[in-house]
Amino acid sequence: MKVKVCGTTSVRDAVLSAEAGADALGFIFAPVSRRLVTAQVAREAGLSVGPAVARVGVFLNQGLDEVLRLSEAARVSAVQIHGPVSSLYLEHLAAYYPVLRVLRPADLAAAQDVWRGPGQVTLMLDAPEPGGGQPLDWAGLRPEFPVGAWLAGGLGPQNVAQAVQVLRPAGVDAVSRLEVQPGVKDPEAVRAFVRAAKQAIGQSYPQ
Numbered sequence: 001m002k003v004k005v006c007g008t009t010s011v012r013d014a015v016l017s018a019e020a021g022a023d024a025l026g027f028i029f030a031p032v033s034r035r036l037v038t039a040q041v042a043r044e045a046g047l048s049v050g051p052a053v054a055r056v057g058v059f060l061n062q063g064l065d066e067v068l069r070l071s072e073a074a075r076v077s078a079v080q081i082h083g084p085v086s087s088l089y090l091e092h093l094a095a096y097y098p099v100l101r102v103l104r105p106a107d108l109a110a111a112q113d114v115w116r117g118p119g120q121v122t123l124m125l126d127a128p129e130p131g132g133g134q135p136l137d138w139a140g141l142r143p144e145f146p147v148g149a150w151l152a153g154g155l156g157p158q159n160v161a162q163a164v165q166v167l168r169p170a171g172v173d174a175v176s177r178l179e180v181q182p183g184v185k186d187p188e189a190v191r192a193f194v195r196a197a198k199q200a201i202g203q204s205y206p207q
């Protein structure tokens with residue numbers, strides 16, 4: 001199971017998350033976000049942690065040209081796509097980058113746009129408001145939670161172990177419970193989140 005720390009806006013926070021053991025850092029390029037980062041800062045932050053840590057560009061309702069341009073400029077290693085997009089959009093993007101496709105649980109059944117062709121598209125289930133800190137109903141989601149999917153939505157140091165035990169996601173992602181203010185990490189919360197998530201792996205997955 002992978003652990004992603006999202007909403008990275010500085011070199012300091014990138015290094016902090018990497019040293020805490022995060023497998024992936026999220027850089028949000030959606031203009032509506034309070035954690036918006038420039039491609040230049042994301043690139044510097046990504047370079048500061050080295051190639052073992054995935055650098056994920058996060059997008060919401062943005063066109064392909066913009067996603068590809070910003071991803072190239074920031075030198076990300078994967079992209080995360082929120083909002084309605086077509087299967088053609090995902091197909092195109094997956095030719096360039098591994099894709100984390102974010103859906104709300106309500107959209108899961110009708111998700112026709114999850115790409116199943118060549119290229120890597122991984123599902124992530126998140127709350128309706130990205131970065132809003134609202135946990136999903138893990139028990140209710142259990143029967144339909146897709147194997148290999150990631151989980152986000154209101155995860156933090158206090159609850160990530162329980163979420164992992166219930167759903168056994170392939171990855172977890174969090175932002176708002178790891179901050180002192182939007183876009184600024186709380187070092188203790190980041191360390192505790194990564195530690196709790198990694199400990200939960202040992203207790204929740206068959207060896």
Ligand SMILES: O=C(O)c1ccccc1NCC(=O)[C@H](O)[C@H](O)COP(=O)(O)O
Pocket residue numbers: 006007026028030032033034035058059060082126127129130131132133134152153154155173174175176177
């Ligand atoms: O966090 C944002 O501001 C944001 C804005 C627009 C699109 C995506 C955004 N965040 C994406 C993430 O990956 C968050 O980590 C995920 O939604 C979970 O957030 P939280 O519930 O606050 O942990």
